[in-house]
Amino acid sequence: MAITAQGLGKSFGSVRAVDDLSFEVPEGVVTGFLGPNGAGKSTTMRLMLGLDRGQGRTLFDGKPLIDHPHASEVVGTHLDARPFLPGRTARDHLRMLATDARLPESRIDEVLAMVGLTDVANKRPKGFSLGMAQRLGLAGAVLANPRALMLDEPANGLDPQSIQWLREFLRSYAAAGNAVLVSSHLLSEMQVMAQHVVVIARGRLVADGTVDDLVSERSDVLVRSDDPARLAEALRASGADVEREGDDGLAVTGMSTDDVGRVAFGAGVALRELARRRASLEETFMELTGDSQEFAFAPGESA
Amino acid sequence: MSGPLTYEWVRISTVRSTWALMLVGALVPAALVLFVTWLVNSAEDFQGGPPEGATAGFAGFLPLVAAILCTIGAASFGQEYRHGLIRITLSTYPRRSRVFAAKTIMVVLVVILAAILAIACIVVANALGPAIAGKGLVWDTTALGPPGLRGVIYVVIFVLMAFALTALTRNQPLGIIVPVVLAVLVEPIIQTVALVQEWTWIDWVLPFTGATAGVGADGLEAWGHLGVFFLWFLVLAIPAWVLFLRRDA
Numbered sequence: 001m002a003i004t005a006q007g008l009g010k011s012f013g014s015v016r017a018v019d020d021l022s023f024e025v026p027e028g029v030v031t032g033f034l035g036p037n038g039a040g041k042s043t044t045m046r047l048m049l050g051l052d053r054g055q056g057r058t059l060f061d062g063k064p065l066i067d068h069p070h071a072s073e074v075v076g077t078h079l080d081a082r083p084f085l086p087g088r089t090a091r092d093h094l095r096m097l098a099t100d101a102r103l104p105e106s107r108i109d110e111v112l113a114m115v116g117l118t119d120v121a122n123k124r125p126k127g128f129s130l131g132m133a134q135r136l137g138l139a140g141a142v143l144a145n146p147r148a149l150m151l152d153e154p155a156n157g158l159d160p161q162s163i164q165w166l167r168e169f170l171r172s173y174a175a176a177g178n179a180v181l182v183s184s185h186l187l188s189e190m191q192v193m194a195q196h197v198v199v200i201a202r203g204r205l206v207a208d209g210t211v212d213d214l215v216s217e218r219s220d221v222l223v224r225s226d227d228p229a230r231l232a233e234a235l236r237a238s239g240a241d242v243e244r245e246g247d248d249g250l251a252v253t254g255m256s257t258d259d260v261g262r263v264a265f266g267a268g269v270a271l272r273e274l275a276r277r278r279a280s281l282e283e284t285f286m287e288l289t290g291d292s293q294e295f296a297f298a299p300g301e302s303a
Numbered sequence: 304m305s306g307p308l309t310y311e312w313v314r315i316s317t318v319r320s321t322w323a324l325m326l327v328g329a330l331v332p333a334a335l336v337l338f339v340t341w342l343v344n345s346a347e348d349f350q351g352g353p354p355e356g357a358t359a360g361f362a363g364f365l366p367l368v369a370a371i372l373c374t375i376g377a378a379s380f381g382q383e384y385r386h387g388l389i390r391i392t393l394s395t396y397p398r399r400s401r402v403f404a405a406k407t408i409m410v411v412l413v414v415i416l417a418a419i420l421a422i423a424c425i426v427v428a429n430a431l432g433p434a435i436a437g438k439g440l441v442w443d444t445t446a447l448g449p450p451g452l453r454g455v456i457y458v459v460i461f462v463l464m465a466f467a468l469t470a471l472t473r474n475q476p477l478g479i480i481v482p483v484v485l486a487v488l489v490e491p492i493i494q495t496v497a498l499v500q501e502w503t504w505i506d507w508v509l510p511f512t513g514a515t516a517g518v519g520a521d522g523l524e525a526w527g528h529l530g531v532f533f534l535w536f537l538v539l540a541i542p543a544w545v546l547f548l549r550r551d552a
Contacts, residue, residue, distance in 0.1 A: 046390070049394050050393070051393055053551055070306075071395055080387040080390065085382055087320070088317050092317035
């Protein structure tokens with residue numbers, strides 16, 4: 001089931017938090033939702049679920065969420081770090097959420113075991129760590145086995161083992177034909193978790209595509225030779241963009257390593273190094289969002 | 304509609320404070336009634352009342368019952384906004400009018416139960432007070448008739464005022480404090496001024512004063528006072544509902 005967001009918009013006073021935002025969360029893959037602080041990620045998620053009032057609409061399997069008879073079977077959400085009453089036990093919290101799909105107690109036991117909270121199922125979560133709270137939130141999101149998941153920073157507070165578990169769980173959940181939208185600031189984590197990313201800055205869409213495509217666009221080829229000037233001339237003549245890097249190096253974009261090797265051979269230039277440099281998602285993100293961070297540190301300032 | 308109602312039932316019944324407030328709302332006024340009736344029946348110079356003893360009635364203690372139970376009404380929306388649960392609720396049940404209706408219905412049902420329990424405890428305390436003072440059990444049966452029914456309705460509407468005010472302001476303490484302060488402090492002052500000014504109509508305008516009078520009154524006048532009380536609730540509830548539909552969660 002795909003999620004389609006169309007023309008989402010929201011203003012807070014004079015600030016346009018989300019501006020004409022349209023994108024699709026495809027089924028079968030994990031979609032990362034990225035943006036700097038204050039970019040409008042959480043607001044967008046709330047708009048998609050009809051929690052915030054604004055412009056545009058979001059379709060779940062072609063219909064607004066409100067038109068589905070059982071919303072909890074359509075989309076599971078985890079939007080806040082501690083989305084429960086501190087005085088209500090973890091099991092009772094899930095019993096409450098199970099009412100829409102009329103799920104049996106056995107399903108509650110199943111998800112509690114899945115997130116590793118069986119031992120504290122009958123405890124009040126006021127003493128839960130952030131990691132345990134996140135697990136309970138995730139248990140609530142997947143309780144009714146929905147066809148889509150929308151999770152806002154679900155990895156916050158999780159230890160490395162739990163993050164690895166979360167990554168594998170979400171990938172397999174998506175692989176079963178479900179749509180999974182995950183916002184996160186952990187870009188290195190998103191690079192291995194998400195296959196598709198939507199990047200926003202100041203409430204506007206700046207990138208939407210597969211991680212491989214986005215990263216490839218920003219990757220280059222490093223080539224070192226005895227005669228970089230002659231090689232650069234030959235590469236430019238073949239249509240590549242070339243920048244000098246150090247005394248003997250060239251950074252080449254718009255051409256594969258094979259083609260760079262062929263051009264060098266044709267030009268009679270001996271090579272010392274030829275390697276493809278793959279940009280990280282973090283580098284791609286920084287390039288895409290640039291100076292659009294809403295609440296940035298002042299450059300050069302430290303404690 | 305059964306989904307939101309079940310959700311609300313699990314929500315309200317899995318909070319310990321709901322049951323604690325029901326108990327406190329029943330036992331504290333009953334304890335006061337017991338003390339007052341024992342004191343009155345033990346007084347040496349006590350002359351009035353039937354020979355078998357005096358009772359304290361129940362209507363006078365209903366504002367206390369209602370004030371205690373206000374928290375159940377206010378918590379219905381207050382807890383959800385305070386702990387961010389409203390987003391989970393509205394993700395699970397996106398039709399907001401149904402959520403509002405389910406909350407109203409469940410608060411009404413729980414408070415009816417709590418009010419019946421409280422009135423029953425007051426009736427028992429009324430009977431035990433003279434008994435402890437050595438004058439035998441005295442059963443005040445007025446609570447079993449229409450005054451008892453009006454008493455339950457009074458408590459329910461009082462609590463619904465706290466419910467609506469919290470939904471309107473999204474502020475639980477305000478939802479609890481404002482009705483109690485109005486009933487206990489503000490309206491008695493207005494009533495005193497009205498007495499001096501001879502504004503005889505004032506009881507028909509003041510929600511809490513009129514409703515308290517309505518519980519003990521007879522016939523149409525009694526129901527009229529409760530009707531005015533209910534209209535005051537609607538004055539708060541209708542904008543609360545409209546804003547609940549329009550506001551961000």
